Amino acid sequence: MAREIPYIAAINEAIHQEMARDESVLYFGQNLATTENDEFLKAFGSDRVRVTPISETAEIGMAVGAAIAGMRPVVELYMAEFMLVAMDQVVNEAPRFRYMSGGRVKVPLVLKAGYGFTAGWAGQHTGSIYGMFMGIPGLKVALPATAADAKGLMATAIRDENPVCYFHHYLLTLEPGEVPEGEYLVPFGQASVRRSGGDVTIVATGWMVGKALAAAESLAAEGIEAEVIDPRTLVPLDIDTILSSVEKTGHVVLVDQATRHASASALIAAEIADHGFSALKAPIKQVTALDASVPYSEPMEAYVLPDEAKILCAVHQVLGTAPVAA
Amino acid sequence: MGTPTPPPASTSAELDGETALGLLRTMWRIRCFEERVAQLKRTLQVHGLIHLSIGGEGVAAAICGQLRDDDTVYSGHRAHGHAIAKGAPLDRVMAELMGRSDGLCRGLGGSMHLVDRAHGLLGATGVVAGNIPLAVGNALAARLRGSDQVTVVFFGDGAVQTGYFSESVNLAALWELPLILVCENNGFAEFTPRSAHTTVERVCDAVAPYRFPCQSVDGTDVGALFAVFAADLDLARRGRGPLLLECMTHRRRGHYEGDQEAYRDALADAEWQRRDPLARLQADAIAQRWLDEAGAGALEQGARAEVEQAVSFARASPFPALELAGELVYASER
Numbered sequence: 001m002a003r004e005i006p007y008i009a010a011i012n013e014a015i016h017q018e019m020a021r022d023e024s025v026l027y028f029g030q031n032l033a034t035t036e037n038d039e040f041l042k043a044f045g046s047d048r049v050r051v052t053p054i055s056e057t058a059e060i061g062m063a064v065g066a067a068i069a070g071m072r073p074v075v076e077l078y079m080a081e082f083m084l085v086a087m088d089q090v091v092n093e094a095p096r097f098r099y100m101s102g103g104r105v106k107v108p109l110v111l112k113a114g115y116g117f118t119a120g121w122a123g124q125h126t127g128s129i130y131g132m133f134m135g136i137p138g139l140k141v142a143l144p145a146t147a148a149d150a151k152g153l154m155a156t157a158i159r160d161e162n163p164v165c166y167f168h169h170y171l172l173t174l175e176p177g178e179v180p181e182g183e184y185l186v187p188f189g190q191a192s193v194r195r196s197g198g199d200v201t202i203v204a205t206g207w208m209v210g211k212a213l214a215a216a217e218s219l220a221a222e223g224i225e226a227e228v229i230d231p232r233t234l235v236p237l238d239i240d241t242i243l244s245s246v247e248k249t250g251h252v253v254l255v256d257q258a259t260r261h262a263s264a265s266a267l268i269a270a271e272i273a274d275h276g277f278s279a280l281k282a283p284i285k286q287v288t289a290l291d292a293s294v295p296y297s298e299p300m301e302a303y304v305l306p307d308e309a310k311i312l313c314a315v316h317q318v319l320g321t322a323p324v325a326a
Numbered sequence: 327m328g329t330p331t332p333p334p335a336s337t338s339a340e341l342d343g344e345t346a347l348g349l350l351r352t353m354w355r356i357r358c359f360e361e362r363v364a365q366l367k368r369t370l371q372v373h374g375l376i377h378l379s380i381g382g383e384g385v386a387a388a389i390c391g392q393l394r395d396d397d398t399v400y401s402g403h404r405a406h407g408h409a410i411a412k413g414a415p416l417d418r419v420m421a422e423l424m425g426r427s428d429g430l431c432r433g434l435g436g437s438m439h440l441v442d443r444a445h446g447l448l449g450a451t452g453v454v455a456g457n458i459p460l461a462v463g464n465a466l467a468a469r470l471r472g473s474d475q476v477t478v479v480f481f482g483d484g485a486v487q488t489g490y491f492s493e494s495v496n497l498a499a500l501w502e503l504p505l506i507l508v509c510e511n512n513g514f515a516e517f518t519p520r521s522a523h524t525t526v527e528r529v530c531d532a533v534a535p536y537r538f539p540c541q542s543v544d545g546t547d548v549g550a551l552f553a554v555f556a557a558d559l560d561l562a563r564r565g566r567g568p569l570l571l572e573c574m575t576h577r578r579r580g581h582y583e584g585d586q587e588a589y590r591d592a593l594a595d596a597e598w599q600r601r602d603p604l605a606r607l608q609a610d611a612i613a614q615r616w617l618d619e620a621g622a623g624a625l626e627q628g629a630r631a632e633v634e635q636a637v638s639f640a641r642a643s644p645f646p647a648l649e650l651a652g653e654l655v656y657a658s659e660r
Contacts, residue, residue, distance in 0.1 A: 053493070057490050061490065104430075
């Protein structure tokens with residue numbers, strides 16, 4: 001049975017269910033379980049639910065060591081930027097340890113990190129930094145855009161045998177959605193076609209999925225049918241679903257909240273150029289954030305980010321059509 | 327010039343003859359292995375970045391030799407001695423250093439990333455101090471499983487100045503984990519002396535506020551070190567921790583093979599004899615009549631023969647299948 005719950009509740013439900021299912025799943029984090037009424041603490045105890053000091057390098061490193069030793073830690077990092085404090089562990093240890101051991105050990109670990117909080121949190125708490133983790137072999141990257149995917153991808157991440165960076169979007173936190181009760185897994189590497197259409201392919205991630213769908217509705221009113229694809233995981237990336245769509249439409253717009261040169265869209269564009277060039281009827285268009293830190297001032301914050309109007313403009317550019325005046 | 331000063335005897339009061347000979351055998355295996363690796367490196371049969379532990383064999387032997395296979399060791403970039411003392415077969419280690427498919431890590435890790443699960447060497451990291459939080463996590467896992475397994479992490483004195491060290495020590499102390507932190511203080515953090523890194527003289531001083539057991543010992547006095555570690559291990563085995571042991575040693579060779587060592591003067595031979603843990607323990611064993619000169623020669627020859635077999639094994643082992651380069655990036659589903 002599915003029922004509507006918020007995105008954040010869906011994430012927590014997945015962690016809770018996985019902890020109940022497998023006692024090797026641990027939950028670490030700063031400011032975690034601050035009261036005795038904490039749901040996780042009550043259900044699983046202070047051995048498995050651990051508050052850590054503000055020590056990202058030790059916190060993540062300790063989780064990597066516990067994972068190598070057979071545990072399945074979920075590290076609550078709150079802000080994705082806090083991962084940057086411990087880049088040696090995130091980049092050099094967690095994803096490389098299994099490889100350097102010749103496959104003798106494995107590191108099943110989830111780094112849960114919120115991102116994209118573009119609500120006046122300024123330069124160090126609003127980045128969409130998932131793109132940099134796509135370039136690190138050994139890491140997987142999940143990017144849920146709906147409450148159902150938030151649950152299903154978290155459950156899959158916890159069961160995965162590899163380190164997974166699970167990026168949840170802060171502006172989706174309270175967004176409700178239909179979420180199945182009980183065990184619910186969303187496989188990695190399977191994009192979701194959120195809307196079908198034959199004229200243009202829009203690939204969007206995270207918070208941008210909603211904006212792309214809204215743009216697609218406006219386009220439909222103009223007689224343009226857009227196909228909206230949400231990759232759901234960036235590593236592994238379901239490039240086949242994207243290429244099939246490009247084969248059908250011949251036109252591509254990539255929407256990504258990340259800065260252009262660190263975006264997932266730049267890599268997706270390269271894959272399309274490499275494997276789908278002959279299907280293209282126009283150059284690929286990317287709608288990304290400006291290559292700038294996110295500024296504090298509200299109008300300027302909006303200025304650097306992609307939005308529905310920018311998506312519409314890009315679609316008209318690739319199609320060579322003129323927007324219909326509202 | 328007079329006759330060279332004889333090496334001071336080891337504090338062998340805590341050792342019996344059998345234990346001492348076992349330690350000597352391990353130290354000879356490490357010494358001969360690493361001397362051979364140095365040769366193979368010069369002729370590029372061993373490639374890559376190589377850090378040797380000659381002068382530090384006593385620490386590896388006295389500590390790893392007392393651990394069980396299910397106790398975990400984490401090491402760093404200077405890991406050969408720890409691996410060998412923990413039980414890793416010489417031939418598999420040599421094959422790894424030569425990048426062969428029969429290497430401990432199938433040739434994908436090399437000298438700085440040795441892993442031997444069967445013998446409890448869970449890993450070695452190439453970034454100074456990056457192994458310390460991993461060991462904290464391992465100790466936590468052991469505690470959660472309700473086992474009496476002990477985790478030992480080796481690092482140099484250079485690691486003590488990292489955030490990793492401070493954060494990990496704090497966490498291990500906070501959670502009272504059965505972890506033994508072993509600092510091998512050879513006086514140099516890579517190419518510079520400790521005095522260039524910190525005003526804190528002894529590592530024990532750096533962790534003093536936590537008030538867990540911490541001792542500084544002469545790492546070239548294998549008998550004394552053995553006894554001190556035995557007591558630490560007993561505590562950790564009973565669930566106490568963390569503990570810290572600082573072992574003062576001498577790094578006979580440079581930071582890496584090929585290091586010109588312009589930053590320090592070579593020790594005079596007589597001084598090296600005084601600081602060589604192998605020479606010290608062997609002299610003591612002879613004085614105690616656990617061993618005669620011929621027996622000592624046999625230990626060395628036995629080790630050299632085993633190393634030659636390891637080299638032959640490694641040379642006969644094929645390079646790994648190239649497809650593994652892509653296949654090993656991700657673990658498949660369980």
